[in-house]
Amino acid sequence: MLGRLVGLEQEYAVRARLPSSGAARPDHRDVFVDLIGAVGRRVTARPAGGLWGATRERWFTQTGGSIYYESLVAAPDGGLVEAATPECRGPSEALRYGRAWDRLLADAAREVGRARGGSIVLRKNGRDGHGHVYGPQENYETVLASGLSLLAWRAGLVVLLPLAAVAGVAHIAANLVAIALATGLALVAVGALAPLDLARVALGWPRAFAPGVAIGRSVERFVRLETLWFAVLFGPLMVCLSLLLRAFAWRPYRRGATGFLVTRMIVSGVGTVEPDGSWALSEKAGAIRRELRWAFGSGDRGLIETGHLLKALHGTVMLRPRDLASLWWPRQRLQIGIGDANLCEVAEYLKLATTALVLDLVEAGVLDDAPRPADPVEAARDVSRDGLHAQVRLVGGRTLTAIGIQRFYLARAEAWVASHPAPSLEAHALVRRWGEVLDLLENDPARLVGRLDHVTKRALLDAAGDDLDVVARKAIDLRYHELDVGWLAHLDLSGLVEHLIDDDDVARAIVEPPSDTPAALRGAVVRGLAPDEPATIDWSRARVGGRVIPFEPRPRGG
Amino acid sequence: MSPHARPVHIPAEGPVTDGTSARSPASQAAEGSPHALRAPALRALETVASLARAEAEAEAARIVAESEVPAGGE
Numbered sequence: 001m002l003g004r005l006v007g008l009e010q011e012y013a014v015r016a017r018l019p020s021s022g023a024a025r026p027d028h029r030d031v032f033v034d035l036i037g038a039v040g041r042r043v044t045a046r047p048a049g050g051l052w053g054a055t056r057e058r059w060f061t062q063t064g065g066s067i068y069y070e071s072l073v074a075a076p077d078g079g080l081v082e083a084a085t086p087e088c089r090g091p092s093e094a095l096r097y098g099r100a101w102d103r104l105l106a107d108a109a110r111e112v113g114r115a116r117g118g119s120i121v122l123r124k125n126g127r128d129g130h131g132h133v134y135g136p137q138e139n140y141e142t143v144l145a146s147g148l149s150l151l152a153w154r155a156g157l158v159v160l161l162p163l164a165a166v167a168g169v170a171h172i173a174a175n176l177v178a179i180a181l182a183t184g185l186a187l188v189a190v191g192a193l194a195p196l197d198l199a200r201v202a203l204g205w206p207r208a209f210a211p212g213v214a215i216g217r218s219v220e221r222f223v224r225l226e227t228l229w230f231a232v233l234f235g236p237l238m239v240c241l242s243l244l245l246r247a248f249a250w251r252p253y254r255r256g257a258t259g260f261l262v263t264r265m266i267v268s269g270v271g272t273v274e275p276d277g278s279w280a281l282s283e284k285a286g287a288i289r290r291e292l293r294w295a296f297g298s299g300d301r302g303l304i305e306t307g308h309l310l311k312a313l314h315g316t317v318m319l320r321p322r323d324l325a326s327l328w329w330p331r332q333r334l335q336i337g338i339g340d341a342n343l344c345e346v347a348e349y350l351k352l353a354t355t356a357l358v359l360d361l362v363e364a365g366v367l368d369d370a371p372r373p374a375d376p377v378e379a380a381r382d383v384s385r386d387g388l389h390a391q392v393r394l395v396g397g398r399t400l401t402a403i404g405i406q407r408f409y410l411a412r413a414e415a416w417v418a419s420h421p422a423p424s425l426e427a428h429a430l431v432r433r434w435g436e437v438l439d440l441l442e443n444d445p446a447r448l449v450g451r452l453d454h455v456t457k458r459a460l461l462d463a464a465g466d467d468l469d470v471v472a473r474k475a476i477d478l479r480y481h482e483l484d485v486g487w488l489a490h491l492d493l494s495g496l497v498e499h500l501i502d503d504d505d506v507a508r509a510i511v512e513p514p515s516d517t518p519a520a521l522r523g524a525v526v527r528g529l530a531p532d533e534p535a536t537i538d539w540s541r542a543r544v545g546g547r548v549i550p551f552e553p554r555p556r557g558g
Numbered sequence: 559m560s561p562h563a564r565p566v567h568i569p570a571e572g573p574v575t576d577g578t579s580a581r582s583p584a585s586q587a588a589e590g591s592p593h594a595l596r597a598p599a600l601r602a603l604e605t606v607a608s609l610a611r612a613e614a615e616a617e618a619a620r621i622v623a624e625s626e627v628p629a630g631g632e
Contacts, residue, residue: 475618
């Protein structure tokens with residue numbers, strides 16, 4: 001009970017005000033490099049390495065967690081800082097390690113900002129002021145399929161292998177051709193234009209040509225093209241895998257837990273000021289497009305994310321056979337895409353713990369009659385917009401309110417926890433707290449200030465005045481989420497925020513890995529490496545001096 | 559408008575309430591709990607809110623503009 005592996009990922013947005021950049025936005029890649037330096041002064045951190053030994057965008061720390069620079073091809077300098085907890089044993093541990101990343105990164109950002117004569121702040125949220133969505137994901141250890149479903153899943157994978165191999169070989173060939181073309185074009189540009197440019201200089205005219213810019217543009221075109229043909233080549237493969245997932249993957253969880261997942265935002269939503277000035281419970285709910293993702297990319301977000309499985313299939317031809325082999329394992333991480341970036345510990349804990357408990361209930365077979373939304377995506381949006389009493393259409397034609405659905409799950413959890421042969425103190429405390437929060441949401445929500453983010457943010461906005469325009473309200477909304485200096489941090493300093501873990505626990509989680517998860521060995525490897533010792537590290541294994549050290553393949557944060 | 563979207567009423571004394579929903583006996587009985595938003599907490603909330611308001615009035619456009627994360631993440 002509550003003992004499964006849990007991991008958290010969080011993408012932090014960067015707000016950097018640096019004298020060296022003037023009014024322009026600093027290059028976030030430079031900020032990330034400096035942040036890594038500051039993190040490395042506090043804990044041992046090692047680059048993940050990679051096939052060519054040059055991948056320095058992902059790092060692992062001595063706790064077994066990871067930090068990564070997440071950017072898009074179209075805007076490589078405007079990326080996010082993504083931190084992933086190590087694999088944690090249960091929701092309480094995941095909460096601690098999530099807080100540890102918040103603390104470590106906030107301190108590192110402050111140090112870097114001061115060193116550069118300005119300020120750098122990380123924002124822990126899920127939507128910017130322009131409507132772009134990013135933010136957190138949760139991972140839970142689950143059974144992908146069993147029995148005949150597992151057999152069918154594996155048979156489907158076998159059928160997909162030739163398609164994956166063809167797509168992968170075509171991808172590599174296309175890349176090689178493109179690199180040759182891009183290099184040729186750059187050389188032609190340099191060869192043809194440089195003499196003309198020298199002649200301009202000789203005549204006293206201003207320089208009109210910069211070889212570096214020409215080469216840079218060629219590289220940029222290549223990267224854009226690469227993204228395009230990746231989508232073209234792998235698109236059919238992704239669709240096929242998605243069909244396979246829909247048919248066989250996580251069926252009991254999807255049947256039993258979807259109603260919970262689309263309504264839990266009444267507890268763990270962070271609240272957001274929409275562009276039209278209205279209020280919604282969740283930053284991410286409006287960006288969900290599917291129950292399960294069809295393809296890579298931010299335009300196809302799912303309630304349940306499957307990108308990691310698609311990437312594993314891509315491993316067929318990327319010289320990562322272990323990734324491919326991992327698709328055969330019955331236990332896989334279930335990645336929840338619909339969830340907000342909580343700053344209130346109570347909200348974050350309830351999000352993680354009630355979800356873990358509901359997954360326990362599914363596995364115990366007591367949620368076969370759970371209310372199933374007829375359209376989960378529509379339900380998520382309705383609940384985000386209308387709140388507790390949003391009417392959710394269910395399979396079979398009935399409707400139930402969001403809080404009614406939460407109460408259904410709470411009642412099942414109470415009964416199951418009470419009758420369980422191996423009682424769990426944490427589970428008893430959890431269902432009690434869950435029930436109290438639902439009662440307060442209905443009867444006295446203001447008493448949840450400092451405990452639930454959407455209530456706290458809403459109270460702050462209301463206290464700031466209802467005459468503020470939408471831009472001002474959005475600014476307060478954004479600033480609520482800044483680590484260390486945001487409005488929630490101000491409220492915390494005033495004693496308004498309830499804490500479930502103390503500073504010592506967080507300090508330990510910055511330096512010590514969880515003791516009985518794969519992160520323990522990964523953390524030991526990171527700590528044990530000599531500073532210049534060549535190594536590659538990823539979530540499933542390390543390669544040190546030709547020796548492969550496997551970590552137990554389990555759900556993780558990254 | 560749903561209950562969650564209602565403004566939170568902040569009285570001069572006593573716990574903050576949602577102002578409109580019916581108060582259950584359970585919640586009324588719980589008013590004396592240490593988590594109720596009493597006057598000191600209320601003042602803290604108002605202090606932070608006034609800071610937030612002042613900053614938003616002066617810098618909202620800049621804060622929103624510089625928050626942009628191009629096209630978001632995964």
